[in-house]
Amino acid sequence: MSSALAAENLTPGAGRRPEKTEAILDAAGQLFREHGYGAVSMDQIAREAGVSKATVYAHFESKDRLFAAMVHNACRVYAEGLMPALTEMEDVREALTQICREIERFLLAPKTLGIYRVIIAEGPRFPELVNAFIEAGPLPFRKMLAEFLEAANRRGTLKVPNPILAANQLVWLVRGPLYLERILNISETVWEKQNVDEVVTSAVDVFVKGYAPDNRS
Numbered sequence: 001m002s003s004a005l006a007a008e009n010l011t012p013g014a015g016r017r018p019e020k021t022e023a024i025l026d027a028a029g030q031l032f033r034e035h036g037y038g039a040v041s042m043d044q045i046a047r048e049a050g051v052s053k054a055t056v057y058a059h060f061e062s063k064d065r066l067f068a069a070m071v072h073n074a075c076r077v078y079a080e081g082l083m084p085a086l087t088e089m090e091d092v093r094e095a096l097t098q099i100c101r102e103i104e105r106f107l108l109a110p111k112t113l114g115i116y117r118v119i120i121a122e123g124p125r126f127p128e129l130v131n132a133f134i135e136a137g138p139l140p141f142r143k144m145l146a147e148f149l150e151a152a153n154r155r156g157t158l159k160v161p162n163p164i165l166a167a168n169q170l171v172w173l174v175r176g177p178l179y180l181e182r183i184l185n186i187s188e189t190v191w192e193k194q195n196v197d198e199v200v201t202s203a204v205d206v207f208v209k210g211y212a213p214d215n216r217s
Helices: 003-007 018-035 042-049 053-059 063-079 082-087 092-108 110-122 127-136 138-155 163-184 196-210
Strands: none
Touching: 018 042, 018 053, 018 063, 018 110, 042 053, 042 063, 063 110, 063 127, 063 138, 092 110, 092 138, 092 163, 092 196, 110 127, 110 163, 127 138, 138 163, 163 196
């Protein structure tokens, strides 16, 4: 699926009823998380949403586009407006802390974890599933985060030679221990427990020191 295709049909178009779109997305998300991507049909989604199969296809012409829309919708809810609001903040550490908290909040949400489990389990059999996820979720967010870092470069609050690479690094710093713990349901007896504040503070410290102007923290 190309980026152009991934962007299509992610939001209701003319003649589509938003409440039906939301019902379809909610039904699809629940079924995908409970039964997996491959085992769920558009017929099942229609029944769960209380609409006709024709209505489902009128909103989303294929299952992979429906999945992409579900991911896009989930990401939009937490990311929309976050970067523009933070881009002009003078305190880059405070801005990064807010960004990292939002990343952590999103990654650890039960619905997000459910989506990731579906992708991990079924991605090898359904490459269109992986493509839909990447193009509707991580790529747009990485672009927004890179734009934030470019703005920090222009203000001189950070020195980031490769904003795209740095955006990926920041996300991985944040997702680290807590994400692995939740996605695998690791027992407290075999895993050192950490909290969100510790993870976020440490990630921001490492990032700010690594990309400090003139290598000054």
